[in-house]
Amino acid sequence: MVLQFIDPEDCNCTDCQTGVAVPLRHATQSTLARLVTGELRARFDATVKIHITVTLSPPLLALMRPNGRLPYGATNLLHEAQRWDAEIGITATED
Numbered sequence: 001m002v003l004q005f006i007d008p009e010d011c012n013c014t015d016c017q018t019g020v021a022v023p024l025r026h027a028t029q030s031t032l033a034r035l036v037t038g039e040l041r042a043r044f045d046a047t048v049k050i051h052i053t054v055t056l057s058p059p060l061l062a063l064m065r066p067n068g069r070l071p072y073g074a075t076n077l078l079h080e081a082q083r084w085d086a087e088i089g090i091t092a093t094e095d
Contacts, residue, residue, distance in 0.1 A: 006035055008044045009094055024092060032090040045095040053087045 005021035007013065015021035021043070022031060034040045036048060063070055 003031070003034075004040060006031065006040055006042045006044075006046075006092070024094065027092065029090055032092055035092065036090060042092075046092045047095055048090065048092045051089040051091075053089075055087075 001019040003019060003022060005015060006027050007016055007021045007023050009024040011021070011023045013021065016023055024044070024046070027035075031040065032048070035042060036050065065071065
């Protein structure tokens with residue numbers, strides 16, 4: 001079967017048992033990403049939070065102020081950064 005739905009956290013319905021749905025507590029980051037993009041549907045009311053952490057390599061890090069902000073005008077240098085990594089975390093909870 002093809003996964004189509006994310007069900008409530010403690011669900012154990014026939015769809016969950018056959019793989020058409022997955023209970024929220026068993027949903028992986030990849031499954032939640034498919035929910036956010038609309039590829040999967042939630043069969044419960046949910047709050048979805050997306051957390052993105054971006055890590056920049058020098059030379060941009062050298063410009064960063066102690067408060068974690070870049071000085072005015074430095075943001076246009078983002079495309080010149082040697083490397084940047086993004087880590088995306090997605091969590092969903094029933095309302």
